Amino acid sequence: MNPDERREQILKCAKKLFSTRGYYNTQISDIIDEAKIARGTLYQYFENKDDILVTLLEDFYNKWVKSIAVNSKNFNLDQVSAKQYFHHRVKETLLFFRNDIEICNIALRMGMGLSDVFQAIIDKFEKKIINLISDDIRLGIKLNNIRKDLNIELTANIMAAALFRLSYFYFVSSSGRKSKIDIDSLSSEIVDTFIPGIFIPKSQGK
Amino acid sequence: MNPDERREQILKCAKKLFSTRGYYNTQISDIIDEAKIARGTLYQYFENKDDILVTLLEDFYNKWVKSIAVNSKNFNLDQVSAKQYFHHRVKETLLFFRNDIEICNIALRMGMGLSDVFQAIIDKFEKKIINLISDDIRLGIKLNNIRKDLNIELTANIMAAALFRLSYFYFVSSSGRKSKIDIDSLSSEIVDTFIPGIFIPKSQGK
Amino acid sequence: MNPDERREQILKCAKKLFSTRGYYNTQISDIIDEAKIARGTLYQYFENKDDILVTLLEDFYNKWVKSIAVNSKNFNLDQVSAKQYFHHRVKETLLFFRNDIEICNIALRMGMGLSDVFQAIIDKFEKKIINLISDDIRLGIKLNNIRKDLNIELTANIMAAALFRLSYFYFVSSSGRKSKIDIDSLSSEIVDTFIPGIFIPKSQGK
Amino acid sequence: MNPDERREQILKCAKKLFSTRGYYNTQISDIIDEAKIARGTLYQYFENKDDILVTLLEDFYNKWVKSIAVNSKNFNLDQVSAKQYFHHRVKETLLFFRNDIEICNIALRMGMGLSDVFQAIIDKFEKKIINLISDDIRLGIKLNNIRKDLNIELTANIMAAALFRLSYFYFVSSSGRKSKIDIDSLSSEIVDTFIPGIFIPKSQGK
DNA sequence: TATGAATGAGTATTCATTCAT
DNA sequence: GATGAATGAATACTCATTCAT
Numbered sequence: 001m002n003p004d005e006r007r008e009q010i011l012k013c014a015k016k017l018f019s020t021r022g023y024y025n026t027q028i029s030d031i032i033d034e035a036k037i038a039r040g041t042l043y044q045y046f047e048n049k050d051d052i053l054v055t056l057l058e059d060f061y062n063k064w065v066k067s068i069a070v071n072s073k074n075f076n077l078d079q080v081s082a083k084q085y086f087h088h089r090v091k092e093t094l095l096f097f098r099n100d101i102e103i104c105n106i107a108l109r110m111g112m113g114l115s116d117v118f119q120a121i122i123d124k125f126e127k128k129i130i131n132l133i134s135d136d137i138r139l140g141i142k143l144n145n146i147r148k149d150l151n152i153e154l155t156a157n158i159m160a161a162a163l164f165r166l167s168y169f170y171f172v173s174s175s176g177r178k179s180k181i182d183i184d185s186l187s188s189e190i191v192d193t194f195i196p197g198i199f200i201p202k203s204q205g206k
Numbered sequence: 207m208n209p210d211e212r213r214e215q216i217l218k219c220a221k222k223l224f225s226t227r228g229y230y231n232t233q234i235s236d237i238i239d240e241a242k243i244a245r246g247t248l249y250q251y252f253e254n255k256d257d258i259l260v261t262l263l264e265d266f267y268n269k270w271v272k273s274i275a276v277n278s279k280n281f282n283l284d285q286v287s288a289k290q291y292f293h294h295r296v297k298e299t300l301l302f303f304r305n306d307i308e309i310c311n312i313a314l315r316m317g318m319g320l321s322d323v324f325q326a327i328i329d330k331f332e333k334k335i336i337n338l339i340s341d342d343i344r345l346g347i348k349l350n351n352i353r354k355d356l357n358i359e360l361t362a363n364i365m366a367a368a369l370f371r372l373s374y375f376y377f378v379s380s381s382g383r384k385s386k387i388d389i390d391s392l393s394s395e396i397v398d399t400f401i402p403g404i405f406i407p408k409s410q411g412k
Numbered sequence: 413m414n415p416d417e418r419r420e421q422i423l424k425c426a427k428k429l430f431s432t433r434g435y436y437n438t439q440i441s442d443i444i445d446e447a448k449i450a451r452g453t454l455y456q457y458f459e460n461k462d463d464i465l466v467t468l469l470e471d472f473y474n475k476w477v478k479s480i481a482v483n484s485k486n487f488n489l490d491q492v493s494a495k496q497y498f499h500h501r502v503k504e505t506l507l508f509f510r511n512d513i514e515i516c517n518i519a520l521r522m523g524m525g526l527s528d529v530f531q532a533i534i535d536k537f538e539k540k541i542i543n544l545i546s547d548d549i550r551l552g553i554k555l556n557n558i559r560k561d562l563n564i565e566l567t568a569n570i571m572a573a574a575l576f577r578l579s580y581f582y583f584v585s586s587s588g589r590k591s592k593i594d595i596d597s598l599s600s601e602i603v604d605t606f607i608p609g610i611f612i613p614k615s616q617g618k
Numbered sequence: 619m620n621p622d623e624r625r626e627q628i629l630k631c632a633k634k635l636f637s638t639r640g641y642y643n644t645q646i647s648d649i650i651d652e653a654k655i656a657r658g659t660l661y662q663y664f665e666n667k668d669d670i671l672v673t674l675l676e677d678f679y680n681k682w683v684k685s686i687a688v689n690s691k692n693f694n695l696d697q698v699s700a701k702q703y704f705h706h707r708v709k710e711t712l713l714f715f716r717n718d719i720e721i722c723n724i725a726l727r728m729g730m731g732l733s734d735v736f737q738a739i740i741d742k743f744e745k746k747i748i749n750l751i752s753d754d755i756r757l758g759i760k761l762n763n764i765r766k767d768l769n770i771e772l773t774a775n776i777m778a779a780a781l782f783r784l785s786y787f788y789f790v791s792s793s794g795r796k797s798k799i800d801i802d803s804l805s806s807e808i809v810d811t812f813i814p815g816i817f818i819p820k821s822q823g824k
Numbered sequence: 825t826a827t828g829a830a831t832g833a834g835t836a837t838t839c840a841t842t843c844a845t
Numbered sequence: 846g847a848t849g850a851a852t853g854a855a856t857a858c859t860c861a862t863t864c865a866t
Contacts, residue, residue: 003846023324024230028840038848040843049840050323057327064331068338082351083401089342090369091393097373098389105378107328108370117256118229121263122313125270132274136295145288151395154372158399161371162364163296164314167303169363172311183304187297189357193364195289196402209829234857244831249858415825435736436642440861450827452864461861462735469739476743480750494763495813501754502781503805509785510801517790519740520782529668530641533675534725537682544686548707557700563807566784570811573783574776575708576726579715581775584723595716599709601769605776607701608814621850646836656852661837831863842852 007045010035011059014052019102023053025115053106060103067096129163130156137198146198155198162190213251216241217265220258225308229259231321259312266309273302335369336362343404352404361404368396419457422447423471426464431514435465437527465518472515479508541575542568549610558610567610574602625663628653629677632670637720641671643733671724678721685714747781748774755816764816773816780808 001009013034017026028049032039046052071092080088097104133156140146170181207215219240223232234255238248252258277298286294303310339362346352376387413421425446429438440461444451458464483504492500509516545568552558582593619627631652635644646667650660664670689710698706715722751774758764788799 027838039841039850040848041846043841044846050321053324054327057324057331061327061331061334065334082346082349082405083397086342086401087393087397090396091389093369094373094389094393097369098377101373101377104373107331108374115256118259118263121260121267125263125267125313128267128271136292140288143288154392154395155399157371157375158364158368158396161367163299163303164371165363165367166360167300167307167310168314171304171307183297183300186360187293187300189360190296190364191289191293193361193400193403195292197399199288207829212829233855245858246832246860247830249860250829255857439859451829451862452827453825455862456825462733465736466739469736469743473739473743473746477746494758494761494817495809497754498813499805499809502808503801505781506785506801506805509781510789513785513789516785519743520786527668530671530675533672533679537675537679537725540679540683548704552700555700566804566807567811569783569787570776570780570808573779575711575715577775577779577782578772579712579719579722580726583716583719595709595712598772599705599712601772602708602776603701603705605773605812605815607704609811611700619850624850645834657837658839658853659851661839662850667836827864827866829863829865831861833859833861835859836857838854838856840852840854842850843848844850845848 003045006037006041010037010042010045011052011056015056015102015106018053018056019105022115023106056103057107060100060107063100064096067092126160129160133159140199145200147200150198159194166190209251212243212247216243216248216251217258217262221262221308221312224259224262225311229312262309263313266306266313269306270302273298332366335366339365346405351406353406356404365400372396415457418449418453422449422454422457423464423468427468427514427518430465430468431517435518468515469519472512472519475512476508479504538572541572545571552611557612559612562610571606578602621663624655624659628655628660628663629670629674633674633720633724636671636674637723641724674721675725678718678725681718682714685710744778747778751777758817763818765818768816777812784808 010031014026014031017030017034021030028039028042031052032042035042046055071088075085075088097108130153134152137146137150137152137155141148141150166186170186216237220232220237223236223240227236234245234248237258238245241248252261277294281291281294303314336359340358343352343356343358343361347354347356372392376392422443426438426443429442429446433442440451440454443464444454447454458467483500487497487500509520542565546564549558549562549564549567553560553562578598582598628649632644632649635648635652639648646657646660649670650657653660664673689706693703693706715726748771752770755764755768755770755773759766759768784804788804
């Protein structure tokens with residue numbers, strides 16, 4: 001096995017383990033066991049444990065940037081509708097993620113590795129919120145407010161994701177911004193984004 | 207300070223630290239320094255480090271369940287429109303999250319505490335994807351395909367969140383389900399969910 | 413409950429626990445739980461954990477000394493045979509030990525408190541040696557060398573105890589004595605002590 | 619130093635310390651200091667502190683079982699007298715114990731490691747009981763009831779050991795047996811076991 | 825006297841990293 | 846390059862003891 005292959009093999013094993021157990025719950029021992037190499041060998045290819053994850057994340061980032069460039073190049077905007085373009089973008093993104101689920105699991109902070117005890121509670125919470133949204137959608141369908149052909153599971157996931165992300169974005173990461181966030185108008189904007197795609201238009205809407 | 211207060215104080219300090227540095231980068235020493243208590247005191251209130259996080263997460267979950275119950279009770283479905291109901295739900299959720307940003311940061315897996323090196327790369331990636339979507343939206347606006355009054359930042363965040371979450375949901379967490387996911391139809395469903403709320407309807411769409 | 417009673421109660425609980433789990437595997441918490449008193453109360457009656465065991469052992473020693481004095485006084489050597497005197501001594505000793513099994517368990521170093529894992533191995537070893545001696549005795553009975561009416565279990569225990577104790581006494585505790593121990597003559601003396609009480613005399617013994 | 623040697627070295631140092639100070643008064647730091655190795659090295663060879671003692675005890679047990687097998691094989695029962703056989707067994711046992719005094723000290727529950735304070739009281743008690751028995755033997759000799767050539771120290775130790783062990787055996791370890799122990803007959807059996815080897819036969823016994 | 829919250833020195837254990845072979 | 850034994854700083858956790866109420 002030549003150096004490059006060995007390096008790839010270590011990355012592959014580390015990625016698998018990081019994605020499954022999380023970074024902090026994966027030990028160097030686990031990686032060398034999985035890769036069937038000696039402890040010292042790993043340190044010939046990577047400076048330290050951090051270096052492995054940094055390499056994985058950088059690789060992921062670079063592939064992503066490259067994939068965008070390729071996708072954009074192969075696409076002639078003049079020949080497709082806006083909808084087709086949107087569809088294309090979404091599809092390419094999903095394909096890119098599906099192509100390497102493990103690294104996505106790491107990079108999208110989905111499997112950053114809490115022990116099972118913690119994960120269980122978080123899973124319970126997420127299930128609860130998805131169910132709650134699903135119930136609301138079903139109610140809307142029953143009351144003839146929401147499209148009957150809606151994929152409930154998918155919509156609930158999008159909603160939950162949007163609320164999580166926006167909470168994080170507006171309350172945590174941009175907490176230093178000048179203007180305070182107005183929850184009321186934020187809610188309105190979210191609602192307005194989703195309603196047309198989900199709700200059945202009413203002739204005389206209240 | 208009575209036992210209940212002390213317990214709360216420890217939880218508060220731990221939450222702050224977990225949310226800032228992450229669970230694995232927070233040491234017991236950090237917590238007791240922050241709380242200005244002795245090492246042993248912490249272990250009179252919590253079995254171990256895990257127990258602290260579990261308590262925080264359980265508390266969060268329970269508060270969430272309780273808040274839903276309260277919100278549902280105070281709301282008379284007959285007297286409001288579907289849109290008002292939707293708006294109410296979204297607003298209450300955002301308020302709940304904003305009310306305790308730290309725990310959300312932990313529970314929503316946003317601040318699970320990676321060291322700065324990793325965080326930097328992930329942030330770079332997220333910024334990239336948000337920018338990409340924003341650029342697409344701006345292009346759509348320029349081409350008169352997308353509503354001019356759209357909150358670009360918010361929409362880009364929702365899109366990104368949806369794509370992350372759905373990738374995780376369909377490729378990772380439900381990887382055991384019977385039917386394979388068809389990326390094409392999944393993309394279509396996503397596109398259909400968003401288009402009506404974002405795009406300007408065309409009489410004769412290209 | 414008056415102070416003396418409380419003190420006795422603590423000693424009683426501690427003795428029970430020390431005897432069962434051993435000194436090092438019994439915590440102050442265990443004692444106060446068992447005695448149903450507060451942590452601080454214990455320290456009003458005893459200086460520290462050591463003090464409790466020292467008190468128990470000293471009490472035991474003093475009772476023993478006293479019991480000997482009483483037994484000796486009540487016994488008129490002129491009116492009994494040597495055998496009766498021997499029998500009396502043995503009986504009184506056994507009665508004294510049986511009267512407070514827990515403290516004996518501690519003081520006779522039988523239950524000085526190893527965790528179960530260790531105890532299991534030691535028990536296995538002791539059972540093995542007792543069985544081995546028992547088998548030898550049975551063989552002797554079969555070959556008509558040993559009295560048929562012998563209590564095998566009791567004899568095997570005496571033998572094992574003698575060998576353990578003498579090993580300790582001659583090899584460990586008196587290892588500083590001038591003359592080296594001659595194993596051959598030591599064995600002969602042991603054998604000579606036991607043979608007459610166990611073996612069947614032969615007309616022409618080899 | 620190869621792995622096996624290192625392992626042996628650690629065991630040797632631990633055995634020495636356990637035997638001298640006792641298990642609970644020996645720290646990992648003491649062992650690594652004694653073995654002149656790093657903290658982590660110890661944990662490469664043993665799972666934890668318990669594991670070291672378990673290994674020592676298991677080794678001891680296995681050596682013992684093996685030694686019995688060897689001794690039995692090398693001995694032709696047909697060519698020796700019962701007394702010779704008995705002598706052989708006793709001698710082999712003593713030799714085995716003397717061969718590794720430290721582990722015996724641990725396994726025979728003689729040196730399970732109490733702090734000096736406790737040990738002092740127990741020693742006082744044991745000395746007292748040995749002296750008492752010795753005095754009785756001397757009295758018997760003076761009164762011409764007991765053999766003049768008796769090794770008083772050895773006999774007193776055997777007696778004491780027998781009484782300790784039997785108390786433990788009948789009052790503690792077999793406390794679950796059906797029939798209650800009759801102290802009187804137990805005493806008689808003990809007396810009968812010892813008298814022939816110790817006492818001078820009388821034509822007309824008092 | 826009784827209480828039990830608070831203390832912190834002490835202890836076992838982990839695990840990334842090094843380096844001689 | 847590859848190996849894996851050795852390292853030791855870092856860390857979680859324990860538990861006898863104190864002391865304000």
